[in-house]
Amino acid sequence: MTEYATNNATMQGHLLGAADIRRIADEAGISPTKKFGQNFVIDPGTVRRIVREAAVTADDHVLEVGPGLGSLTLAILETGASMTAVEIDPSLAERLPNTIAEFMPDAVERFRVVNRDALTVSPENLPDFSGDEAFTLVANLPYNVATPILLTLLERFDNLRSFLVMVQKEVADRLAANPGSKIYGTPSVKLAWYGTAERAGVIGRNVFWPAPNVDSALVLFKRYEGGHTPAADGAGGPAARRETVFRLIDAAFGQRRKTLHAALKKLVPDEVFGMAGIDPTRRGETLTIDEFVALTRALDSLDGEANAA
Template identity: 55%
Template sequence: MSTTSPALLGPADIRQLAGRLDVRPTKQLGQNFVVDANTVRRIARLAEIGPDDLVTEIGPGLGSLTLALLETGAQVVAVEIDPKLAAELPATIATRCPPEVAARFSIVESDALLVQAAQLEVDGRTPTAVVANLPYNVAVPVLLTLLERIPTLRSGLVMVQAEVADRLAARPGEKAYGVPSVKAAWYADVRWAGAVSRQVFWPVPNVESGLVQFTARPHPVADVSREEVFACVDAAFAQRRKTLRAALAGWAGSADAAEAALRKAGIDPKTRGERLTVEQFAALAAAR
């Protein structure tokens, strides 16, 4: 490690920090701290970020991943909901990083579901990437909220519960394909980027984790708003075992109206929602 690189946290460092702060990881906040330096470096490498990026990190906790992100040369803005952790992290960064590296870090104490894009700006720049170990209980809404509020995001890599990763990255026709898959696809190309052992966390969680990578892309071309498309998606999957003619009856006003919209969009009324791409949902919403 060069003299200009951060000193990453190991298992003993994290337990010592937590003990000094009297931090007891809680299930309510989904706190499972990564204690393996190789894992956080792997996440930073797969995220393909560098000195030109302004990275948003959600839930930095004690700073394991934060230090690895700073190691890439990127500017990092962390969003932490826990006041105690938010207050301590700048000191950790200052202690374990050379001054020129620590200068690339800032923190916002906030709930990630409430944070606004303006709070994440640095010197007039808005975030280009999001890299995070997302709490299992709020992973999907947090990711979708960030994609909605920060249009300058070009890419990202998030670590989530393996089951959630499957849902986000699923393709039409796959068992895990559902509302999160379609809504994430509205904003980006989403793909599975690898598994993460539960043994790299403290405390060790009861579930496996996975990495999800995304690259932003233009929204599907249709004369319809995101809200209208998402309302159609929600209706289609609320009764996913039914054909779209039946499942969309309430959304369209009647089964006949749903069938008319489906046919106008070039979709067989007997199809189920799990077969449609986000482009087809956009065409369907526009056809109502």
């Protein structure tokens, strides 16, 4: 059994293997559902790897989304960290505290579960993370809603400082993609507004029950110190509004084979491209987040001149 050193003690935990997962599911009458994108991790080595890559310590406050039967949950608690898990499935949310009590009773006081859709969470209904204290997200995210969950949490929680998530490999590639690549798209550039993302390894299919028909990968994200790209800084805070930047991104990638001039013609007057120093014959897939910010700055400047006239 692996030992994890914390600031105050060395903890030992029994993590869930395949037999444990199947027994718990059977006792609770739970079957993985496609509706919630459920694939449970049955390999202790994999969840320990995730926690290791996330660099979780006993001092951390952790949010987990989609804990399922508790495989990753126990690995997080094994470090001595305190955590809250958000689970959409009522049956799983009800069962999870019993699993923690059975396999890691000393961690019960450091854990709580909230039965809620992660896309609906906010500082108001998730008070554990409503203050200024920084927290990290560590999760095996449902494939079908991974990107919306990440962008929603980053938008609503300024104190979400980092995340290490396991997602479908294709999604991981997109989240960490660079401008100009074929897979660079809306998720890539919107995530870049908040911070930097990189691939942190590939996870095979055989560590899940049921085994998915695609591979998974880890994405490590670190938020910018100010909460957004430094290019958006200004005397009164971000000079470019995120809403406008994201609207331009959506329009540019909604017609990604068109030039910026064509894709943004309803939003950006011709003179704005010159003001921003951006060639309007380029395509959106070649622009960095900072260039989208530059377009927004120029657009705001033009609007300001029009209002002053």
